[in-house]
Amino acid sequence: MAKADNIFxxxxxxxxxxxCQRNGKTYVKRYSGGFTKAATQNHPNxxxxxxRFAQVxxxxxxxxxxxxxxxxxxxxxxxxxxxxxxxxxxAKNEPEITFSEFILELDSYTSLNNKSLxxxxxxxxxxxxxxxxxxxxxxxxIPYELALKYKGLFLEVATGWYGVNGEKISLxxxxxxxxxxxxxTKNEDFVVHFAPADDFxxxxxxxxxxxxxxxxxxxxxPHPVHTxxxxxxxxxxx
Numbered sequence: 001m002a003k004a005d006n007i008f009x010x011x012x013x014x015x016x017x018x019x020c021q022r023n024g025k026t027y028v029k030r031y032s033g034g035f036t037k038a039a040t041q042n043h044p045n046x047x048x049x050x051x052r053f054a055q056v057x058x059x060x061x062x063x064x065x066x067x068x069x070x071x072x073x074x075x076x077x078x079x080x081x082x083x084x085x086x087x088x089x090x091a092k093n094e095p096e097i098t099f100s101e102f103i104l105e106l107d108s109y110t111s112l113n114n115k116s117l118x119x120x121x122x123x124x125x126x127x128x129x130x131x132x133x134x135x136x137x138x139x140x141x142i143p144y145e146l147a148l149k150y151k152g153l154f155l156e157v158a159t160g161w162y163g164v165n166g167e168k169i170s171l172x173x174x175x176x177x178x179x180x181x182x183x184x185t186k187n188e189d190f191v192v193h194f195a196p197a198d199d200f201x202x203x204x205x206x207x208x209x210x211x212x213x214x215x216x217x218x219x220x221x222p223h224p225v226h227t228x229x230x231x232x233x234x235x236x237x238x
Contacts, residue, residue: 070208075224158208178215
């Protein structure tokens with residue numbers, strides 16, 4: 001509906017015309033139509049985007065529950081949003097398939113290997129490498145780097161397997177080991193045993209790392225945002 005301050009000063013829509021004021025002058029153009037709220041909500045592209053967002057949201061909720069045994073110390077209030085951004089981007093990169101189809105293929109997770117799911121963690125997982133022949137994981141120089149700041153504390157190493165069964169995801173119960181952050185040397189790689197698995201081809205290795213005060217599963221972390229980390233891991237020899 002148009003609004004008139006006086007007969008010469010009209011603003012808004014009047015019939016098939018749009019009136020507007022700029023610099024004291026009245027301009028008019030023909031109304032070309034546009035999206036109503038209902039038309040926008042029912043647009044096919046909007047529907048696809050809404051469904052994909054819902055699929056990612058359901059996945060992230062399930063993933064967070066599965067991550068609890070690995071990342072229960074994580075106190076970053078933005079963690080949920082970080083996961084949403086990560087997996088929405090993955091969904092955007094694969095527009096030809098639904099996100100539900102995407103997460104069923106283990107190759108879909110390749111771009112996440114050795115990238116911390118909790119972005120604010122100060123533990124750098126880029127040097128992690130899993131060896132399927134020995135079923136061990138090389139932690140690289142992570143223990144040495146952490147010992148520089150947290151000498152005398154412990155690095156908790158939680159290893160396990162991520163898999164897809166039907167349309168459900170699952171993470172195995174973690175195998176927990178502790179490394180005292182004390183006498184590690186700069187050029188020494190640190191290798192530890194990984195949790196056993198029956199079928200490497202249908203599973204992805206997953207690691208949770210946390211700096212803790214004592215070698216106990218209930219021990220607290222000195223900085224729950226920065227000293228807790230979880231990620232999928234690169235697989236070496238298979």
